[in-house]
Each structure stands twice: as C-alpha cells, then as structure tokens.
Amino acid sequence: MSMLITGIGELVTGDPAVDGAVEEPLHEGLGVLRDAALVLGGGGEDSAPVVEWVGPADRAPAADWSIDLEGRAVVPGFVDSHSHLVFDGDRSAEFAARMTGQAYDGGGIAVTVAATREASDLRLRELVQRRVGEMRAQGTTTVEIKSGYGLSVEEEARALRLAREVTSETTFLGAHVVPPDRRDEGGRAAYLDLVCGEMLAACAPHARWVDVFCEPASPHAFDGEESRRVLEAGRDAGLGLRVHGNQLGHGPGVQLAVELGAASVDHCTFLTDADVEALAGSGTVATLLPGVEFSTRQPYPDARQLLDAGVSVAIATDCNPGTCYSSSMPLMIALAVREMGMTPAEALRAATAGGARALRRTDVGRVAVGLRADLAVVDAPSWLHIPYRVGVPLVRALEV
Template sequence: MTSTLLTGLSELWTLDPALDDPGRPGDIAEGQVLRDAALVIEDGVIAWTGPAAAAPSADRAEDLGGRAVLPGWVDSHSHLIFDGDRAAEFEARMAGQPYAAGGIGVTTEATRAASEERLRDLTRARIAEARRGGTTCLETKTGYGLSVEEELRGARLASALVAEGELDEATFLGAHLVPHEYTGRAEEYVDLVTGPMLAAVAPHVRWIDVFCEEGAFDPEQSERVLCAGAEAGLGLRVHGHQLGRSGGVALAVELGAASVDHLNHLDAADLEQLAASDTVATVLPACDLSTRAPLAPARELLDAGARLAIASNANPGTSWTSSVSFCVTTAVLQMHLSLGEAVRAATRGGALALRREDVGHLAVGARADLHVLDAPAAIHLAYRPGMPLTHQVWRAGIRQR
C-alpha cells in the first residue's frame, strides 16, 4: 500500500458532500475549500485532507509550490466517436446561416467510412486531449453510425475504452437523427432503434440518450426510445430545449432521467419541474457560443433550486472543444455564475448527472482525480480567460502530466 503526500496547496477544493447545504444545491459550503492545505493519496483514493501543518507522513511527498487544486472536471456530455470535419459548416454559421440538426448527417457519412483502427485512434487522441485539460471523468456517446452495425461498432469501442480505463461512461445515442436512408420514414427508424439496434448495443453501454428536438425526434418518439432503453436496463439521458421548447424537460423529469442537456429555451414551468426533480440540468456553454444560441439560463436554474452541471458537448459540428475550463470561464463571465457555482457544476454537478459518488470531489474515499492549476487561486480560471492554467492532472492517484 503506497501513499503520496501533496503539500503546498494554496487552495484545496474538496467539495466534500458531507458538508453540503441541502437548501442551496449550487453553493460552496463552509469548509469545502481549504487554504494552505495538504492531502494524502493511498491506493488511488483520497486518504486524508487538512491543514498542511497537520499533514501525516507518507511514503513519498511532493510540494505543489502554492498552487490551487480542484477535483478533476467531470464531463458528462461528449460525442468523441466520429471521423470527418465540419469546419465549413461552422464558417457558414459564423457568416449568418442558422444551425439545424441535419448537419449530423455529414459526420455520419464520414464515420461510417472510417476504419475501426482509425476510429479507435481518433477517439483515444480526443480522450487524451480532454485529460490534458483537466478532465478526469468522461462520458461519450455513440450516434454517428445510425445503423445497427455502425452503432454496435461505436458501442464496442466505447465499452473497450471503459474497460481499459481511458473512458468512464458510455451512452447509446442511436436516436441522434433520422439517417438519410430513412428519410420520410422516421417511425420505421424508431422501430429499428428500439428493436434490433438497442438489443445489439445494450450490453456495451450504461446509458441511452435521445435528441428530442424539431428536426430530430418528437416527444412521442423520444418517449418510445427512452422507455425501451429503461426496459433494457439502461439509465436515461435527454438532449432537449436546444432549438426550442421541445418537451424534453417534461419527458426527462417524468421518466426520471439522470440529466436533460442543452436547455437554451426554458419557461417558468420548466424551471419549476427541474427544481422539484432529481434530473440534473446540464448546460453546454461552448455549444451555445458555437451556434450563437441564447445562453442557457444557468443563473435562473440555480436560483430556482435545480441541480446544475456544466459539460463540454465536444462534437465536430457545434462544440469542437473538450475544454471544460473554457466552459467554466464562460459560465462565470457570460452566464453570471460565481466561480464556486461554476466549478461545482463542472465537478459535483457532472458526477450527479452520471449518478456517481466516487468522483467530482476530493473528500476522503473519493477517487484521487486532481486538477492542479498553475495559479494560486481557482478564480484565475475566469480572471485570466483562455490561458493554459492546467499544471498537473492526476487520475485515480496516478499523475497524467
């Protein structure tokens, strides 16, 4: 049993769940940020945290030199299994063309044409890129194959990466878009997704997701997809309210989905439903900027009492970044969150959206996932926007960089 003592922590954001204020789910409570602190890692988990002056001995020690330490980012929403490029689509959007869901089809064609080796190498490279930016727990989805064979290929790849410890969570998103070969036959495609496709993919994933949106799947079709997934033993996730009030919030809450993501268009009833539920409201700031959409109302969601997560939505069409640090910065500067609210949403919030208790915090017993900033305080994430502030990343007690 090997132990490591880390000292020289100017700030240590433990975000210890035992200290939560149950009346303020988005706040940082007293004692969840320690100053002049130290921590001990033992067998990949946090064994001790506290004042540096009271630190116990360990097998080895490292001085972090007065740097701030956060839990690693928990990115609960990404789309990393794909090939192809949609830079031209992005350029056109920046020139004034509106975003529509149909661009997914471009990526589907490229992904279907990619070899297994190429798809595996691309996905691994993207996971490594996210890790270098401080993400230590990462979900990703299928959804660019949109046939039984191709969705199974994506699910097997994701499952293998989970087994190898590179990825943490895998989601089936066969209901991403109706592929071109099913144009005008959406109901037949939903039959395929809820039947042979789900049966093939379910053993390889933990979650099922659906794009409940105009141009993709309506609420009735989305409900069919989610109920079939639940019957297969999968947890539920929902893309909703990105392009309009699609009905995704009501559906997610009614079915007990772990999260509903995007949420650019909400009314008071939606806020009330989310606040009264365990469904996590996941906002995707980088996507909002890339599509020039109205920013999701993160401030209003927290004020209403909803559980909030921040995720990257890394994908080739609408959010081609895995930088959760950038998303946190955007949430502070443009979505009117405090630094503490944004950090919590990108750590504890992401863990809640994945129904996990072992990550997103640095309390004793948590997986030792650390994001060491090259700064004396976490506020530098917003104070110095765009600067490369990741100094070290530790995952399960092993230093990544």
C-alpha cells in the same frame, strides 16, 4: 504505497463543512482549504487511487513518498458529462457558415455519419484516445461519451465498444437523428423500430445510458412521443436515461426527462417557467453546454434562473464536430460565468460535483476520504484563475 501531496496553495474539496474551510463569499460552497495536503493510496474496486487523508499541511501524516506542488491550487477533476468523441471527418466549413448567419438545425450530423462509417477501428480508436488525452490535459478526469454517428446496428455498437475502452460512462444515442435515407414517413417509422429493437439489443451490453435528441423544432430529430418510446425501451433494457432537450426551441424534452426520472436533460436553452418548476422538484440535473451557444450564436441558457429556483445544474463541453468542437472544461466555466449568470464558485461546482450528479456518481466530483483521487492541478495560486485567465492552459489532471 501511499503518496503525500504537499504545497497546495488552495484545495477545493467540494465540501463546505470540511474542517478549516475558508469562509469567504468568493469560495461559497466549495470547501476551500489553504496550505493544504493530501494523502493518496490504496485502490478502489478498479484499483484507482483513493484519498486517504485531507487537511492542513502542518498536520499531514507520513507517506511512502511525496510531491510538492509549490503553492499551486488543486480542484476535483472536471466531470464532463456530455460528449460525442467517436467520430471522423471535418465540419469547420459549417462553423464558418454559422458565423455568417446560417442557422443550425442538426442536419450537418449526416456529414459526420458518412465520414465515421468510412473510418477503421484503428483510426477511430486513435481519435478517441487523442481527444480524451486532450481533455485530461485540461483537467477532465471523468468523461461520458455517446454514440450517434453510426446510425446502423453495426456502427452504433462499434462506437460504444470503442468508447468503452476509455470510459465506463457510455451512452447509446442511436436516436441522434433520422438517417437521411429514412426521412420519409415509412422510413422514419422503420428506423425508430430499429433503434428500439435490434440496435438497442446490440448496443445495450456496451452502454450504461440511453439518450435521444428530443427536438420537434428540427426535422432531423425526434418528437415527444418518439422520444418517449426510445427512453422507455432503453429503460426496459436496463439503461439509465439521458435526454437532449429544449436546444433549438420550446418542446417536451424537459418535461419528459423529469417524468421518466432521467439523470439529466442537456442543453435546456429554451425553458418555460413550468419546465424550471418541474426540474426544481425533481432529481433530474439540467446540464448546460455553453460551448454550443458560443459556436452556434444561439442565446445562452439562463443558469441564474435555474439556480435561483433550486435546480441542480451541471456544465459539460458537448465536444462534437458540429456545434462545439472544444474539449475545454475551463472554457465552459468561463463562458458560464461571463454569459450565463453564474458566479465562479457555482460554475466550478457545476463542472465537478454537478457533472457527477448528472452521471449519478458519488465517487468523483469532490475531494474527500474514500473517494477516487481524481484531481486537477491549477498552475496558479487560486482556483479563481480558471475563469480569470480564460484561454490559458493552466489546468491539468494530476497523474498518480
């Protein structure tokens, strides 16, 4: 059955060449249609509805049934390409400590590991589903979920198995940190062997990606050569590559990601001119996580420098219990505009099409015939209200 959606005050298609697009600087590159309509129907390979027609409301074809959005705006569903949703426990006291001057170095991850290992499958499943529901209530329709709070063969595989129940975008992050009981020289080497061997073998069937926290500035994370070994092992196992890089200081993360052809390098807080140049000449997306800087009081990444250099940029939440316990992509858009030098249009593109590029997806992040009907409705006449009315719950995924 087909469904006609009418009464769309503004429709952000993501295609600036779409017929009838508004030519105004505020909407640059977004392919905005006013007084628009959509027809959804059919089903893709996974039976998800797809867009069958898009255009002016006065030219809309008939459909089996219809809904009227009464002048609300519609945008592509947000693509959150970086999150850590499989966890239990509470680290609010750690946040409070940072707000009074304590620096973040990654060590608090061990607290979450202990709590997550104690949780039952039922408990973790309920928590993940609740968090995904929270994201959808704020307009996110595609989410990537990492492991990384198990740090054992059994626990990492369990995390990915549970994540796979809610998304196909699952990432093996056994190389999140070195477990506290393995931080001596011999234990560290043995853990790396485990990550690249038995743990990877157990996790690869449940994962699409492999990731590593490449951060020489942290004693808990991994240096360049250790990170290379993890990524190459994951690649040999058939997984795509992602990198946590350059979050706490200058380091090799960005250069390693570009060299190995990673889909994205995430954080990118501390970059050299050479890092920016490498990203600009590559297919690797720089995924920025402004909620982390908000929650840790670190400097924000310079999105303006990246965009002006021609780097492909995405925005994601990094929703996790330690450095950004927020599932709100609208908040990330507002922070990107206010703190990182992005225009509203650039920030919206980064949260939709940019996230899709970071996941190497061509079926989401835009509104076009044949693509998934992953849409978000804004309870306002213009998409500009997303960063304009920061903190107000205006955006929700359209359930079809």
